[in-house]
Every structure is written in C-alpha cells, then in structure tokens.
Amino acid sequence: MLARLGAWLVRPTPPKLVVGVLVCALFLAVETLLVYPLSRLAPREALAVIFLLGVLVVSTVWRLWLAVVMSFVSAFTFNFFPVAPEGRFTVRDSHDWAELAVFLVVAVLASSVGQLARSRAVEALERHREAQIFIGLTRLMLSTDDMSSVLPEASRRLSHALDLPFADLHLGEVAAGAGRVTFPLRYHARVGTLVVPAGLPDPMVRRLEDRVVPALAMVLRAASDREEMSDSLRASRDELRALVTEQQVLRRVAVLVAQGAPPSDVVAAVAAETAWLLDADATRLMRAEVPGTVTVLAEYSKPGMEPLLGKRLKTSGGATELVLNTGRPAHVDSYEVRAGALAELARREGFHASVGAPIVVEGRMWGALVVLWSRHLPPPSDAESRLAQFTELVATAVANTESQGELKASRARIVFAADEARRSFERDLHDGLQQRLVSLGLELRAAEAMVPSDHDELRARLSQTTEGLSAAFQDLQEITRGLHPAILSQGGLGPALKALARRCPIPVTMDPGPKRRLPSCVEVAAYYVVSEALTNVAKHAQSDEAYVDINIAEDGSGHECLTVSIRDDGVGGADPGLGSGLVGLTDRVEALGGQLQLTSPAGYGTTLVATLPVDVDCTRPPHR
Template structure:
C-alpha cells in the first residue's frame, strides 16, 4: 500500500479498525489454529482436572465447548471438525459414557460457529473491498483534479506533462507511466516518464521506433486505448526496451487533439497479473486533460499570431499612406509653392494687390504642407523607421503640451514591431495626459534590461483612468499583447496616472541592439 493508503488507514475510526482485526476477511493461518486448539485443550483439561476435585459428579462439557467455539469461529471447517473430535476425545477421557452426547453437541456447535463466522468474514471482506474501492476512487479523483486545476490555470503543456504522469501513477497506484509524442509514422519521442521504483525508466527526449508490437504502436495504429498483457515474446524495439526495464504489461490511451492522435499515455507494470479492466477508462481521463492542455496552448499561440498579423498589417498600411503623402501630396505642394514663388518673382512691381494674393497663396501652401506633415506623422512616425525609438520618443516629448521629464536608456535598434508598439504607448499616453490629466508634468522612462523593454509614463494629474473609456488604452493593450508584452494602468484619483508596459525582447535582438 502507498503512504497515502497507510495514512487513510490510520484515519479510520478505532471501532472499525478493531472489527477489521476480529472479523478478518480471510481465515487465519492453519499453523496458528493448531497451536490455539492444543493450547485450549491443555488449558481446558487443566481447569476440568482442578474442578473435578471439587465436584467429581459434574461433566464440565461447557468448558470444552469454549475451545470448539473459538477455533470454529477463527479457522477453516476442517480444523473446526478436528477440534470438536479432539474435544470429544478429551471429554471422554473424563466421562466414558458420553460419546454420542459429546459428538452431538460439539460437532453441530463447531459447524454452526464455523458457518456464522464464515458469513461474517464474507461480509467483512465485502465491506473491506468496498472501502478499498472507495479509497482508490477518491485517490484517483484527487489526482485527476490536481491535473485539471493546472490545465484550467492555462499552464504550458511542458509543465502539465510531468505532473500528469506523476499524478496518474499516484492515482492508479501503478509503478510506471510514460507519455510519448508521435513524430512520424515510425517514431515517437518521450515527453515525460515516471517510475515508482529506483529501476531505470524511459528518458525524456528519448526517441523510440514504432516497429513491431507495443501499446504505443497499437494506440498509434488504432487511435483507441490498447493493452499488452504480457510483453514476453512480443517483437519490436519498444517491447524489447520495456522488457529491459523489467516491465511485463502495459495499458495506454491516445491523447487526441483536433481528431488527431498526437501522443500516447502508457501505464506499465512489472507484476505478472494483467492490469484491471477499468485501467483504460482511467488513463483516458488523464489523456483527455493532456489533450486539452495542448489544444489550449495552441489556441493561445494562434490567437497571439493572428493579433500580431492584424497589428502588423495595420502598421504596414499606415506606413504606406505616410509614404504616399510624403512622396506624393507633400512633394506636389512643395513644387507648386516653388512655382508660385517663381511666378511672384516674375510679376511686374506695380501690381501690389495681385502680389498680395500670390503671397497669400504661397503662405497657404506652406500651412497646408505643415498640416499634411503633422497628419502623416500621426499616421506613421517616419522618424521611428529612420532613427529608432530614442529619437522618436525625444520628438514626442518635445511636442508634448505638458512638460516631459524624459529618461531614456535605450540605445540602438530593436525589432520594428517592438519599436512601433513602444512608440504608440508613449504617444497615446502623452495625448491622454494632455486631454484628461490636468497634470503639471509627466515622466517618460524607457529602459532596456536583460530581457525586456520597460516603458513608464507617469503624470501627477487627476487620475481616474480606466481601460474601456475610449479606444486608446484598450488599443494599446492589444498592441502590446501582440508583441507578447503586458500593459498596466495604475490611476488613483487625485494622485496621477502611471501607464507601464513591459515588452519582452528576444535575447538575439538584445545583442544586436548593443
């Protein structure tokens, strides 16, 4: 029994434990029975010898009945009959005339006691079996719940695998559990393995061939649970490997994701008995949880990838519009302005009104140019593509209405999606400060450490900011999440607002940035 089982046993009430000892589900060993029977006969004889001196006319048959009763209740019917015959013989040595009477009393009493004790034993065995089943079920449910909790928390599959095999081994009380992932039609790789003993086990990362027969090969072939009750004489690499590990039988279930058998969860045993028939169903419960963990992780990855694609496509479009404005409309305005200047220069000196009109047109053109420049900067900051994050943030700080204390420790270039996300976090936060905060100053801090770019935009304004009030902060959250980062807004009324974004930067990119 496992530690777990022993603890449970100790927790049972004393009464039920005592009953278990007295009404053992199985009969006691014969050897002890013979010793007890001889002991009783000797003690009874001694007592009768003493009593016979006091009252020689009495038979004292009841005293011999005691041994018959005890032995009949505690041991098999053979010993019960032997004890009643032995008691009869000893009784006769005192009262030669009572053969029939003694046998007619001792034998039926022995048989009756034996039958009654047998029935009590059966009942005890049945309730003991039920208790063990309930214990096993509770153990299994607890193990399953621990894995389910982990999966529900959104743990990565690599975190779930070792826990699932350990809990399955504990829940089912089995020695060996392995989780393998099918790579091709011919091979699989070990994702997690556990063995209750010090025996060698399969190693994580070990590649196994699916040739010949094995539970793993059968699960792969059929996509349903499978078992091998005896690996003796079974051909194939896995069967040979398991025999080397001392395992004799195995039961396994498929881990199915999107209708495809991705992995196999296999329980192995070194015992000669085949595993119980309900093993398949129990393993399936754990395999389903592993499948859910894999599916959840893939969903998360797909969601992240699609969000990144949407943000990247939007940025690309904005960059295109900015370039079109810059190369098209802005250049056109510049050349029209130059044309007007030429016209102005060639105009006769005397026509002041016309000259004034042309002057107005030229100024209008210049204003239009500035407006367009502002517009295209808002659509996509060209300085970001050209100079990187540091100069772009300096420009934002310079243009801010509220005075900005800028603390930059970001040198070099970072991946473009990260630079763009960081730029928009600062840009939108500064616009919010100007629009809503009534702040006297705002601190913008950008730091690049070992693993991430951290941005902090903190104002000393009215506070009370919340995501969802407009599209700005929510949009930032999505943008930052698209580059695997996190955005937090802390905004106590009367104290000010702090927007913090942390964006992980891949190690390779960090080296490039330095």
C-alpha cells in the same frame, strides 16, 4: 441461605460416603434425643415424622443404598429407643412393617427426586458453562478480521470448558483419524470441523451433537458474516480512498489546465501523477510524428533508468502502436515474445507490461500516454479507463494552447499588417503627395515673383495660396507622423520619444534608457504606448507633470525585456474598458508576447507599464 442449602443438596456430585455416614449418625442421635422427651406429649405417628426428616435429607443428597440403610436404622431406632411401650421391632407386627415401608418409600422417592434434581443441575451447569464459553468464543471471533488467527485460542477455551484433552476447531473439512473423531460445522456454503478425542462417553457425544456443534456452527456463521462484512467495508473504503486520491490527482492536473499552464508543464505533471497513482515504474507521454514514429515529450521513471526525453522512437511492438492504429486504449500483458523496436526497448529496460491511451486533439490523433510496469503481473484492470481521464486533460491543455497560439498569431498578423500598411501609407505620402505639395509651393513662389509690380492684388492672392499650401503641408506632416513617425525609423526610439515629450502640452520628465536600436516592431509598440499614455495624461489626468522611464533587463527565464513606464500625479481612476486606445495597445503589446498593466487608484495618479520581449523577429508575423 436457603438457596445455597438447596444448591448444595442437589449438587451434581454427592458428598463423600464418610460424610454421609457421619450425617446419618448425627441425624439419628439428634432425632432420638428430640423424640424421647416428646414421646410423652405427642402421638406415635407424629414422632415418626421427625425420623423421616433424616431419611429425606440422606435420600436426597446421597445415593439410594445409603438412604435404604438410613431407613432401616431409623425404623429400628424409632421402635427400640424413644417410643414406649414396645421398645422393640416385632416381625409379626404389621404396624412396624408399615412404618418401615413408609421409611423406604420416602427414601426411594426422595432419592429419585434428588437424582432427577442432580441431573437437572448437571445439565443446567453444563448449559451455563456452554453459554459462557460460546459468549466468549463469539466475542473472540467477532473481534478479529481473520478467524484463522484466533482458532488456537478458541480451541483451547473450548477444550477447557468441556473438560476434554483437546478440542480443535478448523475452518475447512478434516478427516477423522486414529484417536480422534470429527463433527462437521456447516456455516453458509462452507464446512468447518470440530476434532475431539475418540472414545468419549455417550452423554458427552450426545451433548456435542445436540448443543455444542450447532452453537459452534452459529458462532462460525456470525464470524463469517462479520468477516465478509469487514472485507466488504475494507474494499469499499479502499475504493473510496482510491477514488478520492484519483480525483485529487485529476484536480491538480485540471487546475494546471484551467490556469493555462504550458503543455510541457501539464504533460510533465500528468507523467508524474499517473506513475504515482497506478504504482507504475515509468510513464511516457509521446507526440505522434510521421507514421510509425513518436517523440517523447515528457516522462517519469524511477532512478537508474536512461532518460528518453526528446528522443524519437519507432512504435512497432509496443502499446503505443496499438493505440495510434486503433485510436482506443490498449494494453500489452507481456513483452517477452513481442517483436519490434518498442518491445525490444521494454525488455532492455526491464519492463514486463504496459497500458496506453490516445490523446485526441480536435478530432486528430495527437499522441499517446503510456504507463509501464516491471513486475510480472498483468496491468490493473481499470488502468485504461483511468488513463483516459488524464489524456482528456492533456488534450484539453494542448487544444487550449494551440487555440491561444492561433489567437496570438492572428493578433500579431493583424498588428504587423496594420504597421506595414501605416508604413506603406507614410512612404506613399512622403514620396508622393508631400513631394508634390513641395513642388507646387515652389511653383507658386516662382509665379508670385513673376507678377508685375502693378498687380498687387494678384500677388497677395498667390501669397495667401502659398501660405495655405504650406499649412496643408504641415498638417500632412503631422498626419504622417501619427501614421508612422519618420524620426522613429531614422533615429530610433530615444529621439522619437523626445519628440513626443516636446509636443506634449504638459512637462514630461524622461529617462529614455539604452541608446542601442531595438527591433522595429518593439520600437513601434513602445512608441505608441508612450504616445497614447501622454495623450491620455494631457486630456484626462489633470496632472502637472508626467514621467517616462525606459530600461532593459532580463526576466526570470534569462531573456531581455524592454520595460516602458509612464506615470503621472493626476486624479487617477482610469478605466481601460472605457476607451479603445488602451485596448488597442493591449492587443499590440500582447501580440509581441508582452504584457500591459494599468494601475490607477482614484486620487493617486496613474501608472502604465508595458513589458516587451526584445528578442522578437520583426521580419514576419509570428505563426504556430
């Protein structure tokens, strides 16, 4: 209660004059009514203090002149009405003048104190309002990433808080004009401007210069710091997002490379991924051919463009020419004035700029990856380095594929050479040694017939030699069949497999499949797969019966494949790593582009499946 009363007494604007006059009259009436009965009990000096209370209140709340009037009226009232024995104010009485002087001094002092308190209160209120408005402005300007978007609202709040017609905030320098003045707001290396009406009172101008302008500059400095920090964080976030995206793209391509995907799949993925990653209109991966030409192996472009896949292009005038000539990444910022076949093609297709990177495989220039844009802007500054990462993956995929091709070709050459050596050895045995043994056997039979009847021992010796020679001939035939069975060359795969089944010590149920002849290398591979499998069944499977199924069907790409399946009901648990037979079969099958799969769970028998392509050229070994 007292605090509110004190605030009301020292408020910046005094109450109206009519209120002051009424308060004076009320104080005089109350003081007179209070002093009159006390005049008989208290001394005169003590009663004067009661009249000083009204003077003190009026002097504190209202202006000085009303306090002076109150002082005179209080002095005359004190002397004329309540206090005896004078009952009047005597001009010659120094005591009366002293009382009047005390009233006036109290009025002046109280008025001065009140005025000072009011000025302090005004300043405190102004500072409080300024603090509130600057808190609001700080929250407003720190709540956005773009200071310029909140300047109108900040200006409105500032003008309302300062009781000004307008107060405009600007982030740049603004010149003073008619009816307005400007105050510079310096924050960091920049200068903003506060624009207010001209002709403001000096106290308001000092207030703006001393308190408002420095506070506004501080708010702008904090908002600028926040904006710069936000921009930096946004840039870092964008860079991190771009890096994560790029790493994801590179990982997808790297997975294809690691899985041994064909180069066509890898280059197609690279073309699509780089176009998406660099926001390009087209991407082309080109293989270097004869000097000055390239072949488009993969491309990715937006709809409506003429495809160039498989076409041979001249390299003049494009980024490809620079890449192939220098062996380093290169860029073309504009095709408008360039001459050459690729430059004309780029203009015809609507491309403005491009970036290319070389694909180097085992030290030789293999080709180039080129990205093109139709917008009239230079390529991204980091496009060359980002492309280089993709070209390294393409080079790895190509090198892996070429190495695998060389390995397969080398394996195939070995298999073909071994088969040819077997076949040649079999022919030499059949045409040479076997015929010689047959001739020797006939000669021995003739010699045995010419022996006289009384030479029984000689005849018996010749008969034993003839039988031994016949047994050796049969052994040689078995060896010849193991090298390269003649029935396979003469009758085909079906009769050869039936012969294997007949010689197998356990029963064999066979479905020989189609009757038509197949390429010789395919028949030889299938024959040896069945022969090795039946040998393993007889030796290790402990099986009562074996089953052989052969059929021809198309694979997913439309090519015919021969599938040879051998299974048994034995003990299972076969391990292809424990013997060299299955390893050799695997090499033979894979050398022809086929696959060999072994399934042998313990206790559930063994199944061996070989898949061989039918469209194989057996006249020569495969090559790169």
